[in-house]
Amino acid sequence: MDLKEIQNLIKFVSNSGVAEVKLETGDVKITIRTTVEGNSPEVTYLQQASMPQAMPQAVAPAPAAAPAAPAAPAASEDNSKYVTIKSPMIGTFYRKPAPDKPSFIEVGSSIAKGDVLCVVEAMKLFNEIEAEISGKIVKILVDDMSPVEFDQPLFLVDPS
Template sequence: MDIKEIQNLIKFVAKSGATEVKLEMDDFKITIKTTPEGAETTYIQQMPMTTAMPMMAQPTATQPEHVVAEVAPAANENANLIVVKSPMIGTFYRKPSPDKPSFAEVGSTIKAGDVLCVIEAMKLFNEIESEVSGKIVKVLIDDASPVEFDQPLFLVDPS
């Protein structure tokens, strides 16, 4: 099961209203539990190998996977701001590498399609692109921090 299938499963569980879903495959087990507040907790557990077979190497991506961030109107004191949310679970990085500058800084102007950050999930670095044009008002996550699915990452002023 790849990351997109896991993301789709999480979205389906969130929309279905189910409180717990367990999926067990040959080499892993996934449990998704929703709490009364609507937050999801996902556990992915590798199953122990029962035979002494050599592990197959997983294919590595030569190019980062392009993922488009979901955007939703902010429901806080400044209603004209747009919240850019994480489309996946992983580790949030503001830079393409430690020696490079950040993709987006507070005050920088962005346009639709610009890369805002990178989220590492299962050893793959996924570029998160903006769906809106505007100005970055606030970065809500610290660099190299874990993020959850649908967690707010940036506040963007579209004006």
């Protein structure tokens, strides 16, 4: 992994609002942690080589970002009867299998356990996210082509 790829990864993490990302490819391990205030990410870069102390720390400046809006609506009595389907990974959320195809689901769609709801792209791999329960889609909580975090709410489903 070269310096340009690492810089691009730092920029992506800074803009996505993710608190921490760990990446391991071959003999390279990278951990990027952003502070709560969003001031700057901390990058730990470890390349396993013959020297065990090859673990320099670098801090790159983060672009000034506006505070992120909450990803999910505030819990209320109405939302308590709904089941939240969350992202199982960090990546980019897509509602369609391809740009020229229709969305997997819309608000009001009936779903069955195992139906594909969306795709989350992570490191050039497109992962289909399947329904964990049967029901009706009440709300889609993420915009198409938006970055998502691990365990971020994606859909509200009425299981009744």
